[in-house]
Amino acid sequence: MSRRPGLYPNDRVTLREVGLRDGLQMVKSYPSTAEKQNWIAREYAAGVRHFEIGSFLPAARMPQFADIRDLIATVAGLEGAVSSALALNERGANDALETELDEIVCVVSATEEHSQANMRRSRDEAVKLVADIAGLAAHSSRKPFVNVGISMAFGCSLAGAVAHREVLQLVDACLDAGADIVGLADTVGFAGPKQVAELCTATARLCGDRPFIIHLHDTRGMGIANASAALDAGARVLDGSLGGLGGCPFAPGATGNVVFEDLVFLCESKGFATGIDLEALAKVRQIPEAAMPNERFHGALARAGPPPNLAWRAGA
């Protein structure tokens, strides 16, 4: 059982905005802290509650995440909002534990090749780090959630195909190590909906009554189809980024998380209420678009709007 089941209820869909983290990982320029805070506030007003907002890394290495503490404070001031941030080592986790962060995100690569190239550690060492961070979190005063993302879970830019069995073993190992929730990431956008359905079905079986996260990239146009397949297979927590911003610095060719706005439309059209006002959400794009005029933003809903004369919302 999760220590904080309320963070991710498993009886409805939760959408996580990862644009402020994954979306800013590769950009040349990035929004100011005030612009990010406005982005968060406007999305919160539209109904978004889960925000992955940065990474605990030396500011010299990733200056776009230097304001992580300010953003955690921003999210902490919004009732019911959840802040998440990456911690890639014990130092990052200790830094995180000094804040009001709600969720520490760890990353474990699905393949040994990517683990070594990306994190300079083996998968076993990465799982050991999860256990260490989960231990630190459990003994802290605020006891943040520990969320482990399995990157390259649907195929790896270095190692090629990834056996589902290996991913499931890692999911199991991470839960054993004390993860509260595990995510499957299609980091380089290799997956198709058949594969997503199969791996999500197996993961749902393994996780039992714990929810799991599905993190998709739209690199090959399959993002929404994969999200749809994941929902059908029992996934109830999905990552996305406003305007499909995002990529992975260690994954050549990986462009764009699945578009958050389009994900909202998909969920609602499938009967899953998201609590998000799609029209209000689409308008928030103005903030990152103005702050990053050189980035390419994606998404169909922001362009076309929802069907004007149709009851497309869940329960409508």
Add this chain to the structure above:
Amino acid sequence: MSRRPGLYPNDRVTLREVGLRDGLQMVKSYPSTAEKQNWIAREYAAGVRHFEIGSFLPAARMPQFADIRDLIATVAGLEGAVSSALALNERGANDALETELDEIVCVVSATEEHSQANMRRSRDEAVKLVADIAGLAAHSSRKPFVNVGISMAFGCSLAGAVAHREVLQLVDACLDAGADIVGLADTVGFAGPKQVAELCTATARLCGDRPFIIHLHDTRGMGIANASAALDAGARVLDGSLGGLGGCPFAPGATGNVVFEDLVFLCESKGFATGIDLEALAKVRQIPEAAMPNERFHGALARAGPPPNLAWRAGA
């Protein structure tokens, strides 16, 4: 039973390139006949066999389709290739019957409002026209296939929601009227995958061993997800257009057929062999892109390429 079962085998997937018809319906400039012929030849070389290439309309009204007879001759010269063209009235059908056209496409609107606004006839009159054209085709020497597309089958820009029951009644009426194959068109991109799955399942049941067509627009980013749902529900013939070109002049906001290249990747990743060389297909985009520099082309596969180190093809 279809009179020409070979045109659409129901034991595998057939992808129809409609870019030369639906893709050119709204464009300001369009490729020359030689450019279109090159487009067809290059796609044929990549493995495409079904080409919807225009409409039998007065050239003054739709100059982009004035070369329809030349293109029919081009397709007729390619072994195993199938040419389709719209005939919106009896005169168009008679003109078509004087050519080597393989398939006459008729359109019936799913809603009375759209039928009147678009075609200036009732749905009953449209079905009667199908019967007349099917009669002409049956008594002709070449006996072309009669394909009826039900437009606005998933929701209508004028009438809003469309009851599945009404669409199914129209499918049934068109088959009774002599249609060889019927298609469901999400003309304005209102559909989500749940709705597509439900209507395709019911249509598959109604059509029995006859295949049916699914024609999707990506207006709201659901194109590939809807195609995936349609395949799951038994659809085996799918329309798409290279680069997602296309729209509908009578459907405000309708932009882009589902992207043909991405559709190939989807099908292959789901285990449906398409017979199409995706890399070769993506290169054909150069032709319409050069001929129509002001049009916006879509699609992820052409940008990212298929996964470089993964066996993503059906049966691979």
